[in-house]
Amino acid sequence: MDSVTLTDNRNGKQYTFGILHPTMGQDVIDIRPLFKQTGMFTYDPGFTSTASCSSEITYIDGGKGELRYRGYAIEDLAQNKSYLEVCYLLLNGELPTKDELIAYDMELRKRSFVHEGLKNLFYAFPDKAHPMAMMSSAVSALSAFYSEHIKMQSEEDLQVMRRRLLAKVPTLAAFAYRRSLGIPFIYPDLKRSFTENFLYMMHAYPGQDLKIPEVQVRALDTIFTLHADHEQNASTTTVRAVASTGAHPYAAISAGIDALWGRAHGGANESVIAQLEYIGSVGRVDEFIARTKDPDDEFRLMGFGHRVYKNFDPRAKILKKLLDELKDELGIDNELLEIAEKIEAVALSDDYFISRKLYPNIDFYSGLILTALKIPKEMFTIIFVIGRTVGWLAQWIEFNADPEKKIARPRQRYIGPEPREL
Numbered sequence: 001m002d003s004v005t006l007t008d009n010r011n012g013k014q015y016t017f018g019i020l021h022p023t024m025g026q027d028v029i030d031i032r033p034l035f036k037q038t039g040m041f042t043y044d045p046g047f048t049s050t051a052s053c054s055s056e057i058t059y060i061d062g063g064k065g066e067l068r069y070r071g072y073a074i075e076d077l078a079q080n081k082s083y084l085e086v087c088y089l090l091l092n093g094e095l096p097t098k099d100e101l102i103a104y105d106m107e108l109r110k111r112s113f114v115h116e117g118l119k120n121l122f123y124a125f126p127d128k129a130h131p132m133a134m135m136s137s138a139v140s141a142l143s144a145f146y147s148e149h150i151k152m153q154s155e156e157d158l159q160v161m162r163r164r165l166l167a168k169v170p171t172l173a174a175f176a177y178r179r180s181l182g183i184p185f186i187y188p189d190l191k192r193s194f195t196e197n198f199l200y201m202m203h204a205y206p207g208q209d210l211k212i213p214e215v216q217v218r219a220l221d222t223i224f225t226l227h228a229d230h231e232q233n234a235s236t237t238t239v240r241a242v243a244s245t246g247a248h249p250y251a252a253i254s255a256g257i258d259a260l261w262g263r264a265h266g267g268a269n270e271s272v273i274a275q276l277e278y279i280g281s282v283g284r285v286d287e288f289i290a291r292t293k294d295p296d297d298e299f300r301l302m303g304f305g306h307r308v309y310k311n312f313d314p315r316a317k318i319l320k321k322l323l324d325e326l327k328d329e330l331g332i333d334n335e336l337l338e339i340a341e342k343i344e345a346v347a348l349s350d351d352y353f354i355s356r357k358l359y360p361n362i363d364f365y366s367g368l369i370l371t372a373l374k375i376p377k378e379m380f381t382i383i384f385v386i387g388r389t390v391g392w393l394a395q396w397i398e399f400n401a402d403p404e405k406k407i408a409r410p411r412q413r414y415i416g417p418e419p420r421e422l
Helices: 034-038 074-080 083-092 098-111 117-123 131-145 155-181 194-203 214-227 234-243 249-260 268-279 282-293 314-330 334-349 351-355 362-372 377-401
Strands: 003-007 014-020 058-061 066-069
Touching: 014 034, 066 074, 066 083, 066 314, 074 083, 074 214, 074 314, 083 098, 083 194, 083 214, 083 377, 098 155, 098 194, 117 131, 117 155, 131 155, 131 249, 131 377, 155 194, 155 249, 155 377, 194 214, 214 314, 214 362, 214 377, 234 249, 234 377, 249 377, 268 282, 268 334, 268 362, 268 377, 282 334, 314 362, 334 351, 334 362, 362 377
Parallel strands: none
Antiparallel strands: 003 014, 058 066
């Protein structure tokens, strides 16, 4: 077995630790025996150099700008497969056959209806309540309506739970949106596909047979696919941490929704559009670029750079191409688009951004497409929730099946007062 030897410079003692090899990516030093051997912990704020688990789901190479689901490149999946096919892949490990996809699609359509009692939960919220607050509460409340999922005893129970949650999240999301406006709920339509149904439940009026343009369905379906999973990010780590306590999946995924809400995570695309609106015109772009470069100015340009990708975000490349292809058909706001294109052109040619690897990320482009779909800013993170639910489910299932799983319990470096007497 490959190993690495560390020397304690305080006393010259040496300690040997094994090296674990992945199928792709960086080798990992196995420090599980570290405390027992040395009496010390590692110090790693933000877990930037720590692998918390082994996973078969998603692979990212930030240096190359590479993202794969179960081995498949995100570019191939986004171009050639639907979001539902990607869901099946993430949850089952393989893409569905034609017959499997038809059966999967029909089951999710039938399970998209929610218990009538859940409507009372939404009515309890005040007008203008943020949809994310309602969404987190509604997902957590599912455990009260489907209490059999708190203690699942069989593989079939697990399968039903994940199909049920995946199907109901878009309905809950649409209900949250309509409740925030104080308008009647629209029930799912069994004749419509997963993504089309969500747009229908958002935008239709009671009794209206609203036709959703295929170009809109394609655009949103792609966004769902790009958001489906992204390795051990903050919200996924939250889901796994809550799962480590033995909590049921609705509680874990509700916690993931709360973690996603932060503007440094899922709320970033909402901030991008708000910032473009704040800039207001192409003529002011240079002013805000200068502010970005000023170390004494607190202004930060949203939608650039990424914690993992030190190259162009592959998801951003896909959305950029989609935006270029569909901007006329979607009716993209020309003023916002012109501001975004000017910022993009500067960032891709200016050494300040290039040297810092501040490339446009997925949030920079997704907000423009969502705005064109008449989805308001406060719903942007909800869209992220819909797409990411399948990833959270896959991660929750994988964690619970892991024979090495332990309750999440990071250590700390204490820097408070030394012992003192009263």
